[in-house]
């Protein structure tokens with residue numbers, strides 16, 4: 001990475017050089033803005049000493065720096081322990097503010113780590129296979145649909161169990177599309193309190209409701225010319241479904257408390273682990289919105305149905321975890337661990353595999369990860385139930401009992417998870433077929 005230091009003293013450049021932990025970085029020193037603008041080299045990060053910060057001209061200079069390269073990250077270094085001063089610099093366009101006191105070196109390291117992280121994010125590959133790992137036939141079919149979606153503006157509806165990589169696929173569609181220079185905004189409807197969803201999506205004006213102390217842009221506006229990913233769309237209430245449908249038909253939004261109509265140009269990608277068609281049958285989801293959102297349907301199979309990806313992904317996660325934890329050499333998977341992984345059914349899919357591996361990297365004592373290092377929760381329950389011989393109905397009852405226990409008797413949750421009607425579960429309870437309830 002190219003580091004630039006804009007300072008009247010060469011000394012600052014020396015400090016940064018001495019405390020920088022990456023040998024691949026190159027430092028370039030400039031004594032004035034004029035010197036910087038006349039240089040051919042464009043650094044990835046520019047440190048500016050506060051002897052060179054002049055509030056009358058700094059905004060204009062920063063605009064010129066960003067014009068020269070929109071990617072350059074700006075760091076102000078100052079002796080002033082003054083929050084208002086730091087705020088004013090950030091308002092002028094600086095990305096970081098570093099106080100030059102006893103803790104400077106520590107802060108410099110942290111700042112350089114953030115700068116590097118931003119740099120790699122910006123330059124991350126847009127190739128689908130670099131974003132989504134796996135080479136099973138099933139995942140290759142997903143890649144094909146992503147490619148088709150990327151070349152058009154069509155809405156995409158992604159289905160798949162939890163942790164299968166729905167958000168990752170939405171990101172890949174965005175990165176592959178012509179919108180990739182514009183924002184990718186992800187919203188998880190299930191994670192937002194119900195009474196805040198409308199304002200989160202469509203924004204509000206100051207004073208529009210109690211607590212609305214400032215104007216706030218909604219996610220539709222934030223995603224301007226980019227991609228809006230609405231995860232768990234099945235959780236949207238019927239009245240908000242009506243509002244969403246209107247926004248999609250008119251391509252315009254109105255903030256709560258405003259009459260101003262704002263044009264929107266976004267690609268919508270939605271995801272759900274629910275069967276939306278069933279929700280339509282049960283009158284929980286508007287049919288017209290369902291067809292509007294459906295666009296190009298993309299289903300990501302659960303990990304247990306693409307077993308060919310398990311070991312590839314496991315090796316990738318081992319490598320990432322070893323690098324992150326500075327463990328060398330990179331650990332290997334013992335044959336017994338490989339067997340355990342490929343025979344497990346992964347209810348939490350890739351997310352579960354990733355956390356399982358991250359933990360095994362830490363707890364394994366040797367260079368090899370053994371089966372005993374893979375701590376799979378409820379492993380015995382699964383094993384025992386498959387070893388005994390039973391009828392299909394007995395299996396079903398055992399599964400429902402297992403989920404009722406897991407979700408503390410909440411029939412709503414169990415019916416969602418098993419995609420089974422609540423009435424059927426209540427009937428089994430009434431008939432006392434479920435021994436524990």
Ligand SMILES: Nc1ncnc2c1ncn2[C@@H]1O[C@H](COP(=O)(O)OP(=O)(O)OP(=O)(O)O)[C@@H](O)[C@H]1O
Pocket residue numbers: 131132133134160161162163164165166167168169231273313350351354
């Ligand atoms: N094919 C893959 N290659 C690499 N990482 C993956 C892959 N699939 C999933 N992951 C990782 O697994 C985790 C879960 O993925 P993601 O959040 O996209 O799943 P999701 O289906 O959106 O989950 P949820 O339904 O719970 O929101 C993330 O850390 C993601 O990076």
